[in-house]
Amino acid sequence: MASSGTRRRLVRAAVGAVFGLVLGFAAGQFGLFDWIEQMPGEDIASTALAALLLLLGLFALVAASSSTLYRRMAENYQEGDPLDGTVLRYLRLNGIGLLLGAALLLAPPLAVRFGYTGDAAIPVAIGLAALLALQVWLNARIRRGSDELTRAALAEASIGSFWLSQLGLFGWAALARLGLVGEVSLWTLMTLSTAIYMVVSIIAAIRRGMFA
């Protein structure tokens, strides 16, 4: 007999599968896959990361919309957990931060795709700078309001991802300098470092028991 937690996860997985099927079918109908096939590999990777951030951000915003929804949606919520307006507000801020991250990753490839290059790209660049400034401010605010476990996990994720990115960057740069591998674009490097940060921050959070 499955526990109620396992049952709940199975139900969620089934709902997710149906949602994914419908979403995939709709995307196919609207020609999204043909469109993706024409994109460079690095843009496909950054768009996939952006889609992940978008979904996580939307999930966070929906969960933070009420304490009842938070209790139902947060996997690590336990009866009696401190759950006041501050918790929900910071989850909302996190959700907005994730959506901003998705927008920042999506905008440059989409702008190029829609012909915003040369002088026409200047307004896009200004918009990106404004979004980036907003995200930096938001992240600083989230960090200031976090408790010490979250700050420790953030610091570990930053250290770990810097170390891995630096190692990978040096390795690839040295091989490229020796003519053994090709050069990669800045966009590819940015996408890789973002992906590394996401993976390392999830590992840091698990190690510190933040999902418990």
Added chain:
Amino acid sequence: MKNRLRVLRAEAGLSQGDLAGLLGVSRQTINAVETDKYDPSLPLAMRLSKIFGVPIDVIFLDDWTPPELPNG
């Protein structure tokens, strides 16, 4: 670092959520300390000591013994 937080908390009849609320941290922080996944900062350790009314070294267990001082 090993600690007796879970025992002290149970003796005080507090849930992880109750203790987290008293200290202004998340329940995950209390859980991480109890399961040795996180060593709290000195201010948090001192607040724990005040809440339970015991010295810090009754909560956190350290088997390190200091070497003899050169002029000791």
